[in-house]
Amino acid sequence: xxxxxxxxxxxxxxxxxxxxxxIDDLFVDVPEEARLDGPIKGLPMHASEMAVERHMRALxxxxxxxADAPFFLGAGAYRHHVPASVxxxxxxxxxxxxxxxxxPEIAQGTLQMLFxxxxxxxxxxxxxVANASMYDGSTACWEAVAMASRVTRRNRVVLSGALHPHYAxxxxxxxxxxxxxxADAQPSMQAAPDASGLIGRIDDQTSCVVVQYPDILGRVSNxxxxxxxxxxxxxxxxxxxxEPVALGVIKAPGDLGADIVVGEGQSIGVGLQFGGPYxxxxxxxxxxxxxxxxxxxxxxxxxxxxxxxxxxxxxTREQHIRREKATSNICTNSGLCALAFNVHMTLLGETGLxxxxxxxxxxxxxxxxxxxxxxxxxxxxxxxxxxxxxxxxKAARPIxxxxxxxxxxxxxxxxxxxxxxxxxxxxxxxxxxxxxxEDDIETLASSLEQALEEASS
Amino acid sequence: xxxxxxxxWKPDMNASEDGMHNGPATSTGNRALxxxxxxxxxxxxxxTTGVDLPEPAAGSVNRLGxxxxxxxxxxxxxxxxxxxxxxxxxxxxxxxxxxxxxxxGSCTMKHNPRLNEKVARMPGFADVHPLQPQETVxxxxxxxxxLATWLIELTGMHGVAMSPKAGAHGELCGILCIRAAxxxxxxxxxxxxxxxxxxxxxxxxAAFAGYRVEDIPANADGRVDLEALxxxxxxxxxxxxxxxxxxxxxxxxxxxxxxxxVHEAGGFVYCDGANFNAIVGRVRPGDLGVDAMHINLxxxxxxxxxxxxxxxxxxxxxxxxxxxxxxxxTARTSDGVVHLVEEEQxxxxxxEHFGGKMQSFGRMTAFHGQMGMFxxxxxxxxxxxxxxxxxxxxDAVLNANYILRSMEDLLHAPYAHSGPCMHEALFGDKNFxxxxxxxxxxxxxxxxxxxxxxxxxxxxxHGAMLVEPTETESKAALDQFIEAFRTVAQRANAGxxxxxxxxxxxxxxxxxxxxxARKPKLAFDENA
Numbered sequence: 009x010x011x012x013x014x015x016x017x018x019x020x021x022x023x024x025x026x027x028x029x030x031i032d033d034l035f036v037d038v039p040e041e042a043r044l045d046g047p048i049k050g051l052p053m054h055a056s057e058m059a060v061e062r063h064m065r066a067l068x069x070x071x072x073x074x075a076d077a078p079f080f081l082g083a084g085a086y087r088h089h090v091p092a093s094v095x096x097x098x099x100x101x102x103x104x105x106x107x108x109x110x111x112p113e114i115a116q117g118t119l120q121m122l123f124x125x126x127x128x129x130x131x132x133x134x135x136x137v138a139n140a141s142m143y144d145g146s147t148a149c150w151e152a153v154a155m156a157s158r159v160t161r162r163n164r165v166v167l168s169g170a171l172h173p174h175y176a177x178x179x180x181x182x183x184x185x186x187x188x189x190x191a192d193a194q195p196s197m198q199a200a201p202d203a204s205g206l207i208g209r210i211d212d213q214t215s216c217v218v219v220q221y222p223d224i225l226g227r228v229s230n231x232x233x234x235x236x237x238x239x240x241x242x243x244x245x246x247x248x249x250x251e252p253v254a255l256g257v258i259k260a261p262g263d264l265g266a267d268i269v270v271g272e273g274q275s276i277g278v279g280l281q282f283g284g285p286y287x288x289x290x291x292x293x294x295x296x297x298x299x300x301x302x303x304x305x306x307x308x309x310x311x312x313x314x315x316x317x318x319x320x321x322x323x324t325r326e327q328h329i330r331r332e333k334a335t336s337n338i339c340t341n342s343g344l345c346a347l348a349f350n351v352h353m354t355l356l357g358e359t360g361l362x363x364x365x366x367x368x369x370x371x372x373x374x375x376x377x378x379x380x381x382x383x384x385x386x387x388x389x390x391x392x393x394x395x396x397x398x399x400x401x402k403a404a405r406p407i408x409x410x411x412x413x414x415x416x417x418x419x420x421x422x423x424x425x426x427x428x429x430x431x432x433x434x435x436x437x438x439x440x441x442x443x444x445x446e447d448d449i450e451t452l453a454s455s456l457e458q459a460l461e462e463a464s465s
Numbered sequence: 466x467x468x469x470x471x472x473x474w475k476p477d478m479n480a481s482e483d484g485m486h487n488g489p490a491t492s493t494g495n496r497a498l499x500x501x502x503x504x505x506x507x508x509x510x511x512x513t514t515g516v517d518l519p520e521p522a523a524g525s526v527n528r529l530g531x532x533x534x535x536x537x538x539x540x541x542x543x544x545x546x547x548x549x550x551x552x553x554x555x556x557x558x559x560x561x562x563x564x565x566x567x568x569x570g571s572c573t574m575k576h577n578p579r580l581n582e583k584v585a586r587m588p589g590f591a592d593v594h595p596l597q598p599q600e601t602v603x604x605x606x607x608x609x610x611x612l613a614t615w616l617i618e619l620t621g622m623h624g625v626a627m628s629p630k631a632g633a634h635g636e637l638c639g640i641l642c643i644r645a646a647x648x649x650x651x652x653x654x655x656x657x658x659x660x661x662x663x664x665x666x667x668x669x670x671a672a673f674a675g676y677r678v679e680d681i682p683a684n685a686d687g688r689v690d691l692e693a694l695x696x697x698x699x700x701x702x703x704x705x706x707x708x709x710x711x712x713x714x715x716x717x718x719x720x721x722x723x724x725x726x727v728h729e730a731g732g733f734v735y736c737d738g739a740n741f742n743a744i745v746g747r748v749r750p751g752d753l754g755v756d757a758m759h760i761n762l763x764x765x766x767x768x769x770x771x772x773x774x775x776x777x778x779x780x781x782x783x784x785x786x787x788x789x790x791x792x793x794x795t796a797r798t799s800d801g802v803v804h805l806v807e808e809e810q811x812x813x814x815x816x817e818h819f820g821g822k823m824q825s826f827g828r829m830t831a832f833h834g835q836m837g838m839f840x841x842x843x844x845x846x847x848x849x850x851x852x853x854x855x856x857x858x859x860d861a862v863l864n865a866n867y868i869l870r871s872m873e874d875l876l877h878a879p880y881a882h883s884g885p886c887m888h889e890a891l892f893g894d895k896n897f898x899x900x901x902x903x904x905x906x907x908x909x910x911x912x913x914x915x916x917x918x919x920x921x922x923x924x925x926x927h928g929a930m931l932v933e934p935t936e937t938e939s940k941a942a943l944d945q946f947i948e949a950f951r952t953v954a955q956r957a958n959a960g961x962x963x964x965x966x967x968x969x970x971x972x973x974x975x976x977x978x979x980x981x982a983r984k985p986k987l988a989f990d991e992n993a
Contacts, residue, residue, distance in 0.1 A: 009848075009849060009853045009856060010848070011576055011578055011848065011849070011853075011937055012853070012856055012857070012860055012936055012937065013937065013938065013939035013940075013942075014860050014863070014864075014936075014939065014940060015940075018939070018940040019860075019863060021940070022863055022864075022866075022867045022940060023863070025867060025870060025871070026863075026866045026867060026869075026870045026885070027870070028866070028885070031859045031862075031863060033885065034859075034862050034863065034866055034885040035716075035747065035748075035862070035885075036884060036885065037715065037716035037717075037718045037884060037885075037887075038716055038718070038744070038747075038748050039718060039721060039753075041721075041752070042721070042748050042749070042752045042753055043747070043748065044746070044747055044748065044749070044855075046855075047746065047850070047851035047852040047854075047855050048618060048619065048746060048749075048851045048855075049851075050618070051615070051618055051619075051850065051851035052847070052850050052851065053850040053851060053852045053853075054848060054849050054850035054852055054853040055847050055848055055850060057580050057848070059847075060580060060584075060844050060847045060848050061580060061583070061584065063847060064584045064587065064608075064840065064843070064844055064847075065587060066604075067589070067604040067605075067607055067608055067611075068584075068587035068588065068589030068590055068604055069589055069604065070589065070603045070604025070605075070607065071589035071590070071593050071601060071602050071603070071604045071605050072593070072597065072601035072602070073588035073589055073592040073593055074592045074593060074594060075588060075592050076588070079594075081594040081596055081597065083596055084831055084832075085594055085595055085596070085832065087592075087594070091515070091516060091545070093515075093545055093548060093549050095586075096549070097548075097549065097552045097553070097556070098771075099582060100552075100553065100556045101561050101562075101563030101564070102556035102557060102558075102559040102560070102561045102563070102564065103552075103556050103559060103561070103771065103772055104561065104563075104577065104582075104769045104771060105561035105562040105563045105567075105574075105577050105769055105770065106559045106560060106561040106562075106770065106771070106772040107567065107569055107572055107574060107770045107772070107773065107916075108770070108772070108773035108774075109772065109773065110569075111560070111907070111911065111916060111917055112973065112976045113908070113911055113968050113971035113972065113973045113974065113975065113976065114558075114559065114560040114911055114916065114968075114971050114972070115558075115559055115560065115772075116555070116558035116559070116972050116973055117555040117556050117557065117558040117559035117772075118559055118772035118773070120502070120504065120555055120558070121552070121555055121772075122772075123504070123987075123988075123989070124504060124505045124506070124989070126987060126988055127506060127988040127989040128540060130988045131538055131539045131540055131988075132538060132540065136988070137987045137988060138987075138988070140773070141774075143630035143631060143634060143774075143775070143830065144630060144830060144831060144832075145831065146830050146831035147630060147634070147829075147830055154673075172831065174828060174830075174831035174832065175831060177808070177827060177828040178827075178828055178829060178830060178831070180827060181641075181791075181826060181827030181828055181829060184826070184827065185641060185644060185673075185674045185675045186673075186675055187675070200530075227530070228529055228530035228532050229530065229532075230530070230531070230532060255534070255538070256534075256538075257529060257533055257534055258529055258532040258533060258534055259532050259533070259534045260534070260538070272831075279591055279592065280591070280592055280593060280594050280595070281590070281591055281593075281836050281837045282590065282593045282594070282595050282602065282605050282832075282833070282836035282837075283595030283831070283832025283833045283834065283836055284595075284630065284775070284777075284830075284832060284833070284834055284835040284836055284837060284838075285630070285774075285775030285777070285835045285837050285838060286831075286832075298985065298987070304773065305985075305987055306987070307981040307982075307985050307986055307987050308981065308986040308987075309976050309977045309978065309980045309981035309986075310976070310977055310980065311973040311974040311975060311976050311977070312966070312974040312975045312976075312977075313974050315973060315974075317973040317976045318976075319976050319978050319981045321978065321981040321982050321985060321987075322982055322985060324982075326665075327633070327665035327666050327668075327669035328664075328665035328666075328922075329665070330665075330669070331665045331668040331669055331678075332668035332669055332671065332672035332678040333672070334665070334669040334672075336669070336673070337633045337636065337637060337666050337669035337670040337672075337673050338631075338633055338634075339631065339632060339633040339664075339665075339666045340631045340632070340633070340773055340774035340775065340776045341773050341774045342774045342775045343770075343771045343772040343773035343774040343775070344769065344771025344772060344774065344775060345771075345774075345775055347552075347771070347772065351548060351552055353540060354505055354509065354515070354541075354542060354543050354548050354551070355514070355515035355516050355542065355543070355545065355548050356514060356515070356516055356540070356542060357509060357510070357511065357512075357513055357514045357515070357540055357541055357542010357543065358511040358512075358537060358538055358539070358540045358541070358542060359511065359512055359513070359514040359542060360514035360515070360516045360518060360542055361538070361540060362521075363514070363518035363519065363520060363521065364516070364518055366521035366525070367518055367519060367521070369526075369527070369528070369529070370521070370522075370525055370526070373526040373528060376528075389528075390528075390530065391528050391529060391530025391531075391532075392528055393529065408598060409598050409600065412597070412598045412600060412601050413600075417594070417597060417598075417601070420596045424596060424809075425596075427808065427809030428809070442518070
């Protein structure tokens with residue numbers, strides 16, 4: 009077996025050194041009835057690199073890759089161009105095959121990278137401190153809710169109706185067990201989010217208000233008024249950003265009064281990957297909340313010779329020290345995805361991120377203007393960044409499937425996210441990024457028009 | 466020196482009188498290939514970019530709802546050559562399994578096959594969206610299902626929840642299944658029992674799921690004290706969380722008896738699968754009465770640790786717990802098609818294919834889990850096959866015992882008398898001289914060119930050192946490690962004060978962690 013260096017001679021020599029007569033002697037603590045006498049039956053035996061690659065390639069080919077189709081899906085996962093150098097750097101063995109930097113003297117590469125990453129995220133979000141990342145946006149969102157309960161000592165959670173339904177589901181799942189009370193609603197199919205309805209649900213038992221920005225329908229709202237209303241009742245505002253590229257052109261949530269900003273970092277450097285691994289971003293606007301944060305934090309310090317260096321710090325919040333009193337049970341971060349984000353963001357820089365965001369917005373506007381020319385199609389949103397909701401006047405899901413059969417990935421039907429809601433049946437979320445060409449937009453428009461005609465006839 | 470070398474050749478590094486090679490200071494602070502690197506924020510600029518994107522045209526359409534950003538964000542950029550150099554230079558300040566043996570106990574730092582990296586990047590896996598119509602992602606769903614089938618067969622369990630994002634997330638999944646199963650029979654219980662030697666995630670997870678945590682005592686052999694456990698069981702105990710092999714590197718021979726007793730008392734058995742590498746292909750936890758166990762794909766199944774993640778923590782489940790696993794899940798129907806079952810089809814699918822038994826506790830994460838880790842883990846599993854995986858466990862255990870028996874004359878090995886260890890060898894600091902500590906020995910190993918073992922864990926052994934070599938080390942590599950480990954251990958036993966200042970040769974000397982925590986600097990600040 010190519011990954012196992014020991015030879016039979018080695019094994020015999022080593023058993024002799026140990027004083028064992030056979031390998032079975034080393035498994036003597038396993039009760040006899042649980043010992044397997046040979047390889048587990050019914051499973052394949054080892055295979056060559058070539059054979060495994062062939063098998064996996066066949067499975068890969070059964071999928072329609074985004075690059076092979078006009079592609080318009082978003083809803084929390086976005087397709088962006090990732091520069092080739094990002095993938096090169098994350099495959100360097102010193103990054104790829106390192107562990108959590110518990111021995112900082114020989115992990116300064118990872119630690120300095122995490123410090124840079126934290127600094128980038130904090131700036132992007134308009135916050136004081138970001139952590140070294142969480143599993144993904146949805147779990148970071150739940151962790152923020154749990155943190156708000158600790159900070160405010162309250163447990164009534166107000167969810168905006170336009171929060172990504174998977175994120176809301178994760179919060180509801182956890183609330184069953186923590187006894188947090190959830191006040192939620194469905195999104196209103198209106199051109200602008202229902203801020204006054206949301207504000208009306210905040211009371212003096214509310215621990216936090218959770219608002220997505222831009223929201224699940226793509227609308228961009230002014231968080232400031234919700235922040236003010238939450239603060240007036242002593243609640244925290246949690247802003248959720250599922251598309252970080254948007255923050256290249258719209259104001260940062262921290263600057264609008266959000267107390268905790270969380271989100272998905274997948275857009276920068278990570279890729280689609282069928283949903284994971286992704287990159288949870290987590291930041292607090294005010295330093296005073298740092299000790300209630302979940303997850304790893306990297307901090308600057310000096311070594312015994314006075315040289316600058318970095319370490320994991322404030323770990324008394326964490327499970328390996330505090331055990332059942334920890335701020336979270338999380339034990340990893342999304343380290344390699346954080347590196348990909350860090351490298352991609354370095355390549356972009358301020359100038360590149362602003363251009364990237366502007367290009368996304370330009371193409372989205374172009375697509376909206378084209379799609380609205382199709383008879384029966386209307387755009388719901390007053391405002392959007394690179395994703396908007398259109399209404400087709402016909403059930404959207406069969407049309408999405410029909411277009412997929414023609415090799416066009418048209419977007420996410422809202423019915424997939426909110427099954428069984430009449431008002432959403434004809435709604436389609438369309439995301440447009442710099443990877444979308446004007447030809448792609450034309451293909452979508454013409455095939456959508458044809459599909460709608462066929463659906464009428 | 467760390468490369469396996471049968472000729473015995475060694476570089477003559479200690480020829481100079483002081484042995485330190487401290488030449489004159491350099492103007493850069495660099496020492497030849499040891500290169501210092503500033504922070505991105507010190508070398509980048511807001512104007513520089515390493516990507517070619519069009520400049521926005523003046524007066525272009527704006528539908529941003531009046532929220533456009535005016536002030537600079539403050540994100541410095543670098544050109545592509547500068548970026549590649551910055552991160553390449555940073556990478557050289559890191560130790561990784563590619564550089565040498567990485568004996569972190571319980572972390573299973575094994576070789577990461579590059580085939581897996583290649584496979585994960587195939588466009589049908591890397592470039593598909595989680596919400597594409599299922600008809601366009603059948604191959605991806607087959608990967609999830611094929612891996613799920615392997616995990617079920619390898620563990621002898623009934624079902625598996627694939628969506629948990631990492632080991633601790635998997636623990637949470639398992640405990641939530643237990644909670645849901647108990648609530649489904651109207652049996653609210655309050656306590657989860659956890660051994661003192663458990664990973665910190667176990668009590669943190671139980672607390673996060675709303676349980677009170679109580680300790681299970683250990684016996685003198687480092688195992689769970691069966692009689693004490695039995696005495697504590699009762700109608701308030703929801704379950705126990707047991708690590709097997711445990712964190713002392715020992716198999717729990719009474720696990721079946723423990724499971725029987727817990728089941729008898731109406732509770733469930735959660736097994737922390739962090740140490741599955743020791744028994745994969747040789748022992749099936751399902752045969753020992755386990756109800757739920759997470760599997761760290763980044764440990765046993767070689768997906769890269771990446772400097773601390775991403776992980777992946779599927780949870781195998783017993784028949785009693787399977788109905789309560791999270792959404793979404795995949796299932797193959799009799800026509801051979803693999804379905805992704807999400808909230809909307811859950812009830813209908815359960816009625817049609819599971820007799821209406823599925824009662825998921827809900828969703829734990831957006832989308833469906835760590836696909837990028839599933840492709841890597843499946844490639845690893847297919848490469849080894851049932852025979853190779855059995856050999857993995859055997860070689861991992863053989864290598865650990867080889868280290869145990871090669872070190873026990875120098876280092877206190879608290880459980881060595883009771884028999885062989887499993888995949889990791891545990892030592893304590895009892896034989897050290899002077900004021901020397903486990904930390905000092907670890908830093909001495911860094912100077913010898915090794916990443917140290919796990920330190921001060923498990924908590925039940927004073928100055929614990931947990932050494933896990935894994936199966937991907939050759940005998941020559943082990944012999945060289947043992948020689949270095951013995952040298953440093955002898956220095957520690959002799960009370961060699963010089964160890965207190967180690968490491969001498971790493972990119973940094975010991976870092977001031979107290980300062981870092983007392984005056985936290987957690988982001989770059991130009992004005993600081």
